Amino acid sequence: MEKDKTTEIDVSVDCVLFGFDGEELKVLLIEQKNPADGSLSKEQLQMALPGNLVDTEESLDDSAARVLYELTSLDGIYLKQFYTFGDPDRVRGLKDQEWLRNFRAHPERRVITVAYYSLVKMDEYQPQASSFAGEAKWVEINAVPQLAFDHNEIVDQGLAALREELTTKHIGFELLPEKFTLSQLQLLYEVILDKKLDKRNFRKNIKKMDQVIPLDEKQKGVLHKPAQLFRFERDENEEI
Amino acid sequence: MEKDKTTEIDVSVDCVLFGFDGEELKVLLIEQKNPADGSLSKEQLQMALPGNLVDTEESLDDSAARVLYELTSLDGIYLKQFYTFGDPDRVRGLKDQEWLRNFRAHPERRVITVAYYSLVKMDEYQPQASSFAGEAKWVEINAVPQLAFDHNEIVDQGLAALREELTTKHIGFELLPEKFTLSQLQLLYEVILDKKLDKRNFRKNIKKMDQVIPLDEKQKGVLHKPAQLFRFERDENEEI
DNA sequence: TAAGTTAGTGTATATTTTACACTATCCAAG
DNA sequence: CTTGGATAGTGTAAAATATACACTAACTTA
The missing domain is CATH 3.90.79.10 (Nucleoside Triphosphate Pyrophosphohydrolase)
Known part of the structure; x- marks a missing residue:
């Protein structure tokens, strides 16, 4: 029934x-x-x-x-x-x-x-x-x-x-272009979380994850000290 | 269409x-x-x-x-x-x-x-x-x-x-009877998380949440030192 | 009253998180 | 070619948090 x-x-x-x-x-x-x-x-x-x-x-x-x-x-x-x-x-x-x-x-x-x-x-x-x-x-x-x-x-x-x-x-990388600077990444975090983060502490945190890889390349055409570029490497066992 | x-x-x-x-x-x-x-x-x-x-x-x-x-x-x-x-x-x-x-x-x-x-x-x-x-x-x-x-x-x-x-x-209280001892609560955590916890550290953690309230009452009829009983008080802003 | 059993407690160390300020490098303008 | 403007990049000390660890207390039963 x-x-x-x-x-x-x-x-x-x-x-x-x-x-x-x-x-x-x-x-x-x-x-x-x-x-x-x-x-x-x-x-x-x-x-x-x-x-x-x-x-x-x-x-x-x-x-x-x-x-x-x-x-x-x-x-x-x-x-x-x-x-x-x-x-x-x-x-x-x-x-x-x-x-x-x-x-x-x-x-x-x-x-x-x-x-x-x-x-x-x-x-x-x-x-x-x-x-x-x-x-x-x-x-x-x-x-x-x-x-x-x-x-x-x-x-x-x-x-x-x-x-x-x-x-x-730390899924935020997905929102950035392939090559990015740590300042760009930090800004992204700040905007999403809606709060200021400390630059040095932020960089410490990011650098101890080993999915963020420094490139042999710097920012060009900016009117200040050019930043190191990084790329993000996905974890092996991650799906999309 | x-x-x-x-x-x-x-x-x-x-x-x-x-x-x-x-x-x-x-x-x-x-x-x-x-x-x-x-x-x-x-x-x-x-x-x-x-x-x-x-x-x-x-x-x-x-x-x-x-x-x-x-x-x-x-x-x-x-x-x-x-x-x-x-x-x-x-x-x-x-x-x-x-x-x-x-x-x-x-x-x-x-x-x-x-x-x-x-x-x-x-x-x-x-x-x-x-x-x-x-x-x-x-x-x-x-x-x-x-x-x-x-x-x-x-x-x-x-x-x-x-x-x-x-x-x-810390939703675990929901699984215990109204009055419980800290050892019972710890065992519950251990069983759910499937790992041993340190007794003193566990108690420190629990006691700094102020939803766990000691009663004027002890365990009875146990063949060892009777434990203090506690009850759990729900947060104000919590739904079920 | 002794033996068995679980309750209950504090401290020292390691780890993590936070706060904080100056020098370096590039570009543009004078 | 020097200066000013702008952001990059870096380390350390203090505070907070997490961990490791062992003995005494209180009850029951024999």
């Missing part, structure tokens, strides 16, 4: 894509270009995280990678599941947000979303004419507007997860 | 229920009593984690609490989401496990599961004639047999999450 049950629930993934432009930490958000019914004024337009329904034969990780790829054409990017959001009314029944529901889910069904965050080198990123029917924009993390659904909460938790992972596993 | 999509995916929750009997760390597993078709020999019987499909109007957290309640009649228990497992074939298509699918999902649909772990005081636990059609058993964590689906992986990751949370947030 319990046989052949199904749930009336849709499953999506959402990605909190972090990027760093050398100064500020940003999040990639998408925006509806032309609301289908024209009923939304400029003010009512809301941005949202890139996300999509999970395909029937696709793992959650693959689905998140697909969302990321469709948006950025980037592949092999650091991508990590951090939480699943599943309140019954987190998506359904929000009158203002018809346009978003249109490409996300059946209007009668609730949707739970498995959230990932991802670190993208902004210089490699190519905005893509979207399968999301929206325009992608980098938004400074402290200037994220009110988003659709519960996406503000997802961004907040994603940032918390990023901070945690940055301090314990 | 992307409108009215739905996913062909079922959503369940699974709970890794940890219990401590004063000596060993245990996990609650359920076992099928009478395979419907009688085709499964003793050897083929597999145990599984308690879990269930998420109801249409129920949040994921509520769903996990319900599974826990249906199994133990316990309420207000520490319960934490730790990961969502969603490989396309993690449930569907496993021939040996028809009986489990019978009460879990439609045989044609894949199911993703949001995994929670939970800490249960074993002395308060009352095994319940099950809505799971199976018998519940506490199994020592190091003696967990091969389980159904990907449930061994879920147990492993649940244990890892428990360890993490124990060391950072």
